[in-house]
Amino acid sequence: MDIQLTEEQELLRSSIQRFLRDQYDFDERRKIVATDEGWSRKHWSAFAELGLCAAPFQESSGGLGGGSLATMIVMREFGRHLVIEPYFETVVLAGGLIEDAGSPEQREAFLPNIMDGSAIWAVAWAEGRSRYDFNNVTTTARRQGDNFVLSGAKAAVIGAPWADKLIVSARTSGGPRDRDGVSLFVVDRHSANLHLQSFKTVDGRRAAELTLMDVHVPASQLLGAEGEGVVALEACRDRAIAALCAEAVGAMSVLNSATLEYSKARKQFGVALGTFQVLQHRMVDMFIALEESISLTQHLSLSLAAREPNGSKLASGAKSKVGYAARFVAEQAVQLHGGMGMSDELNVGHYFKRISSINIQFGDPAYHLMRYAQQS
């Protein structure tokens, strides 16, 4: 870290670092991923005990008040260890949405269980043809007495198989691509007529395709104003991007160290790989890519913390620039590890796959570059 952390932030960071170093090395992580459930409730509880689940929330919500900087600190360390548990989905996405858009009753109802680690959440905004646009929603929610009735399909919902609760976007009015008319609903994962088809993601997570066939949701579970879900999701995305960038930075830093170390140790044609100038310069460019990503990620987190007006544009910019940088680092880390980089046994390929997934979540670098450009 290069910005001066407060004492509290330093404490948070060192406690995560210590825990992950002791309890979450690559072998442990591999074991967790290989379990039937695919994640570890034990480690999740430990995260909650360390206060990570409460860290970013405002004190008025019962949180520790760490905000976007706390998220950055946590996610960067999680990125370094490829933490598989659904912190991003539960705390950053769902928790953020509830705190930001929920009513006082909803905040009170849902946030304590998120902060104490007892509830897992997932957010279902994407659809089969939505790509990265929140307004591309064909799932419908029609009012029926005290309920909304949801019908449609949601796609690629990361963490859904693990979740207790889902936040689902559905259209309460307007046409299939209208910005207005999308609403958010808190839906019980085990609701009647809600079907999940689970699958594994490339980075070792679990996700699901959701089918909703007349799922009844009490009107009280409408999150935020009716028809204004896109606005809430956009604010959610800014926070999500800051978190994903921090995670990418953590992953990149491991890849850079591993590659450097490997290039010093590994001999070819009688000399260390690291003596070849072409590889040296490649690693310099990886170093520069990381430095710039650290800077931009910090800049974004600080801007979100200060509620700067251009935060959303900046988020797209960071998602693009950090995304390209991370892809470059990941691809070169594999290349410089040679055959070993292709092996599932080594950690390098797993960082590669996580970065590749980060670059898809909430929009790829090209998508956000154009979004940034159009706001310039």
Place this chain on the structure above:
Amino acid sequence: MDIQLTEEQELLRSSIQRFLRDQYDFDERRKIVATDEGWSRKHWSAFAELGLCAAPFQESSGGLGGGSLATMIVMREFGRHLVIEPYFETVVLAGGLIEDAGSPEQREAFLPNIMDGSAIWAVAWAEGRSRYDFNNVTTTARRQGDNFVLSGAKAAVIGAPWADKLIVSARTSGGPRDRDGVSLFVVDRHSANLHLQSFKTVDGRRAAELTLMDVHVPASQLLGAEGEGVVALEACRDRAIAALCAEAVGAMSVLNSATLEYSKARKQFGVALGTFQVLQHRMVDMFIALEESISLTQHLSLSLAAREPNGSKLASGAKSKVGYAARFVAEQAVQLHGGMGMSDELNVGHYFKRISSINIQFGDPAYHLMRYAQQS
């Protein structure tokens, strides 16, 4: 060359090579550029005597029947020597337009003087805001008895200060961006009410801004069908692109050899520059860029010779790919020559500037990449 040349083509090529080697080295070229006129009538006459000015024209037009392959052969050697004389403007552009779009009378009136080297031509299609589109024409030509009266301004007409005759595009009907309604006119360079403001181009040529204030042109000087100038110019551009690609290939080949030679001779930190792996790989990429450019340029010339239906799409593709390749080679040639590459005294910078101009003439690589993409 890698395609098998006919005996005639080989003869053409070796005669150009011999002449340029003996009479057109870099010092000689520098002297020519520094003269008041900026080009050499003596060398031009020699080109005509060698048959270069007649080489591409059909035998039925009185030419040598060499077609697009003859043009490729000539332009590649001209590219190697940075020939400054207006062969491209006179023979490839104007000659090609006259042969392609002119009436039998016009062909008979104009081509002999082009082929024997006695007339210099230039083509004025661009305007201040036209960018690279032939349809962006605001200059007007209105019929008045047996004449057309031309008014407007044409921009960046290369070779105009040297020319005896100009081919000028002007609008005979339609709105300022319509595809139909643009016509071509043969205009005497010394016509009344035609004003030139001359300037030097970055690659040592002369060009001019043209102002036409009621220039009277006999109706017989309308070249091709009225209103169909854009079609004729597009066909002209395909030939122009093949010629420019060949010229770029010639220039690239000199830059590659010069850079390789320099890197072997020049010592730094006690060893030859060429021993540094980073520079070796750079030169490998320069080599690959050249090989691919040779291939694509040949492919284009052969396709145009065979009148393949996708010739125009291919022309855009080649302009783009060869353009990017040439820019890469030129930039790296300067970089690898270090300070010397920046000096006006060395030939390297002049090849750089010619390539940079080639990349502007008739549309830059990005323009043609998008044109190619939109036809895919």
Place this chain on the structure above:
Amino acid sequence: MELNLSSEEAAFRDEVRAFIAENYPAEMRVPNPETDLSKEQMLLWHRILHQKGWIAPLWPKEHGGPGWSITQRFIFEQETSRAGTLPPLAFSVTMVGPVIYTFGNDAQKQKFLPRILSGEDWWCQGYSEPGSGSDLASVRTKAVRDGDHYIVNGHKTWTTLAQHADWIFCLVRTDPSAKPQAGISFLLIDMKSPGVTVRPIITIDGSHEVNDVFLEDVRVPVENLIGEENKGWTYAKFLLGNERTSMAGIGRSTRYLERLKHIVRTEIGEDDPTFGEFIKEIARVELDVLALEATELRIVAQMSRGIDPGPAASLFKIRGTEIFQRITDLTHQAIGNYGLAIREHPVSANRFMPGPDYGHTATEKYLNSRKLSIYGGSNEIQRNIIAKAVLGL
């Protein structure tokens, strides 16, 4: 492209095209033939080609080749790859076969060549070792003479499809005191020999294509030595030089590019701000393919005039792999959120895979193609080769 075919050549092309259309087994048309077929399925096409006499285009007629011209071979290569047929076993036909008929003795030729052609023997390659990378001369596997046998001990790795192999051709060190390249021999080893163990290596795309091969006190009859003892490096280099053709992968890239275009047209609206970026990047790759194809045709034209193509193979390897990696990258991007999913192997388990069919292999292909710039001599090594051989650096 500009390779003008004579009428005989055009007829040959039509014959090849028709033969493929009529004979390529339907059951080999699976989402990802490289990983989804059983050993028996993989051999179906091999056997059909063998029956037709087309299994070994590069081989001299006396050893079972079809006796084609360079242009015919090129046409065959182009047609089969454009049609997306699974290539015949490369390690058998392209690699060890030519070594055996060039450097082997008569007994070896009679024993091995027919079984290679028929597909009865499946060969794998024992070159790479842990830590050797692109430095293949750093062989540490040892073969010690013991009467009529060599006793072989060592560890080969990245051995493609060793799980199916009947034989492995190995570089082994027979003279530990000589300079690295001087003490190497070329041995043929029966995979059923006691002491040979195959251990799968799962790659990052989840597939099982490569393996570790452990050799523990494996007894190999001396009659399985190719050529002379300690001359193995010569044969190894010959073999590597034999990979010349088809490294550009034009046919494969063209097929994948067509699929990418289809996906982009289906998935991304023209009003999507990234649509222009996609079509531009596709155009760029298409031009790369076109330029490489035109280069390949130039080289073929030169070769048929008897001109040595030099290190053209390195150029094709570099650009061909860069192009294919880019195509798989763009395809992965084109499928959007479904790029998060990956098929689980073995696919016979038939687990659920979300999203449209055309995207089901996008993620694994993107991951798998990372290997292309590493294996077979990394692209960095290929650039070293060109720097030395062409530029004289």
Place this chain on the structure above:
Amino acid sequence: MELNLSSEEAAFRDEVRAFIAENYPAEMRVPNPETDLSKEQMLLWHRILHQKGWIAPLWPKEHGGPGWSITQRFIFEQETSRAGTLPPLAFSVTMVGPVIYTFGNDAQKQKFLPRILSGEDWWCQGYSEPGSGSDLASVRTKAVRDGDHYIVNGHKTWTTLAQHADWIFCLVRTDPSAKPQAGISFLLIDMKSPGVTVRPIITIDGSHEVNDVFLEDVRVPVENLIGEENKGWTYAKFLLGNERTSMAGIGRSTRYLERLKHIVRTEIGEDDPTFGEFIKEIARVELDVLALEATELRIVAQMSRGIDPGPAASLFKIRGTEIFQRITDLTHQAIGNYGLAIREHPVSANRFMPGPDYGHTATEKYLNSRKLSIYGGSNEIQRNIIAKAVLGL
């Protein structure tokens, strides 16, 4: 950006901004200040800053510096470069000045420092020689002691603005038998000395910024030797390290980027198929600038906490020059056909230049900026430095 200014710092920023607005000479606002100003015009701003006491932000107060904090220096740097003011003479103020006050004797300090601050002396740098490239220790210019003088013979090159210089600081070889870096001394030479000849080098953009400087039997008093004989390499390295700040060139890149945006908006219609490509590439560069600026702020924050920034200068040099080159490249592309034209020097001749004013310097800037990745230690050398210093390779 995130550097939160205290109220004092904010007040300082406002003061600097106001001072520039009120005092920067109008006649220095020419199309290309680096090439279009006479010597006297170039010095106007220098003298104004000197009067204000702001000419040498990096210098200690005792020698005439303003006594600013690191943050104040950064603010000053940022404000002046954003406003597009011509920087004060770098070779005088940033380079030789600190060498003199650090390693010079009292007489040298008293003689030279005030004249540097006032602009009375214009200094140029005698480091590069023909064939030295980035290998500055390969000095061949010889200085032989002759009583109270050195007799200097040699040839310096790429000497920026030597045509205006009163003094040149030179690396000279005083011990030819020592190892390259050991036999070098640091000499100050009066440009008016007999035997000094300046010959212009015209660069590919047509401008006269650099020169050859020939030294033939030039007699230099020994009192002009800095520090000890044969220790010159130490001082030279110190000087190179002093270029640390401002190499990222954020202010300049930001200004040029704004102009590029204006040109693109004016020249290229939104329906032009390349419009999307332009705005995308501009966005990319803008993000590069933003990331580099954020990195610069991190480094400033570290430095003000006393942390050594290490080889940050190399990172800034690499990325800063890559960014600026890209901006000049895009600007050149944006003006379309008029990119074929270039101004003729000297501009005082006032020759015709076609196209809109904003495009008049685009071609020369594109060409001129090619030097940035070569001069001041090529970008390849900078990567070597990072590989060694940061990565330990």
